[in-house]
Amino acid sequence: MADLITGKYAAFIGPAYAITAATLAAMIWTSLAYARRWRKRTEELNAAQQASREPQA
Amino acid sequence: MIPAPAFLANPERFMAFSRWAAPMFGAIALLLAAAGLWLGFAAPEDYQQGATVKIMFIHVPAAWMSMFVYVCMGVASFLALVFRHALADAAAQAAAPLGAAFTALALITGSLWGRPMWGAWWVWDARLTSVLVLFLFYLAYMALRASLDDETKAARAGAILALVGLVNLPVVHWSVTWWNTLHQGASVFRKGGSTLAPVFLTPLLLMGLAYMAAFGALWLVRIRGEVWRKRAEAAALRAARA
Numbered sequence: 001m002a003d004l005i006t007g008k009y010a011a012f013i014g015p016a017y018a019i020t021a022a023t024l025a026a027m028i029w030t031s032l033a034y035a036r037r038w039r040k041r042t043e044e045l046n047a048a049q050q051a052s053r054e055p056q057a
Numbered sequence: 058m059i060p061a062p063a064f065l066a067n068p069e070r071f072m073a074f075s076r077w078a079a080p081m082f083g084a085i086a087l088l089l090a091a092a093g094l095w096l097g098f099a100a101p102e103d104y105q106q107g108a109t110v111k112i113m114f115i116h117v118p119a120a121w122m123s124m125f126v127y128v129c130m131g132v133a134s135f136l137a138l139v140f141r142h143a144l145a146d147a148a149a150q151a152a153a154p155l156g157a158a159f160t161a162l163a164l165i166t167g168s169l170w171g172r173p174m175w176g177a178w179w180v181w182d183a184r185l186t187s188v189l190v191l192f193l194f195y196l197a198y199m200a201l202r203a204s205l206d207d208e209t210k211a212a213r214a215g216a217i218l219a220l221v222g223l224v225n226l227p228v229v230h231w232s233v234t235w236w237n238t239l240h241q242g243a244s245v246f247r248k249g250g251s252t253l254a255p256v257f258l259t260p261l262l263l264m265g266l267a268y269m270a271a272f273g274a275l276w277l278v279r280i281r282g283e284v285w286r287k288r289a290e291a292a293a294l295r296a297a298r299a
Contacts, residue, residue, distance in 0.1 A: 045293055
């Protein structure tokens with residue numbers, strides 16, 4: 001583990017792991033955000049449609 | 058067990074399946090990655106490459122995934138183009154950004170490994186160039202889909218491009234055999250078995266499976282997103298007509 005931080009090749013190993021972690025985190029974030037955004041939008045539209053169908057008092 | 062095309066043909070069944078399958082694959086990915094990283098960091102330095110061998114545990118699985126995801130995208134595109142499965146096009150579209158990310162990771166971590174070992178960040182050898190072409194196919198697929206407003210035309214054009222890009226996969230795989238490359242030859246999946254010592258091979262395979270499970274989880278989540286998007290567009294159309 002110390003090799004990764006202070007070793008001869010730390011300048012290459014550290015960034016490789018950091019970039020991988022950041023990219024995987026971005027993939028998770030964007031995938032979840034995309035699915036949530038469209039689910040929310042669908043629910044809003046369905047709710048609006050449902051409300052417009054209900055007879056007004 | 059229900060074969061995969063049955064899920065692709067039925068969005069309701071797919072949504073019910075993916076609701077529990079996506080988090081399950083995510084949990085499996087976390088466990089496998091934890092085990093792979095633990096064993097990887099505990100592995101000794103390579104006698105030639107020193108500590109840079111640690112980059113192998115993240116670079117090689119990313120390179121495997123860059124090709125595997127493209128195969129998934131190609132199969133989904135074929136199903137969308139020929140059989141017009143309801144979810145096949147969504148699956149192809151959802152795979153593209155994930156495949157592009159894995160390919161970018163393979164290129165970047167490979168560059169960070171190549172610099173100390175080869176003395177160069179980049180060389181135009183057959184393996185690196187063919188992987189760059191693979192990355193460009195992913196980008197071209199996404200750009201083509203984004204550039205066409207008509208969803209049907211975009212799906213058809215994207216599927217044809219994805220199928221054309223499949224030709225590049227054998228070139229990527231056998232580039233190190235067909236040409237004299239700076240990139241090393243196959244050392245895991247080869248005739249006669251792996252040349253890697255078990256102390257390196259075990260964490261590498263665990264990380265490969267972790268990447269595979271992570272892709273499975275994210276692919277399902279993204280396909281769900283595509284299904285929701287299509288439902289939202291259908292709902293918006295109904296509202297506009299009402």
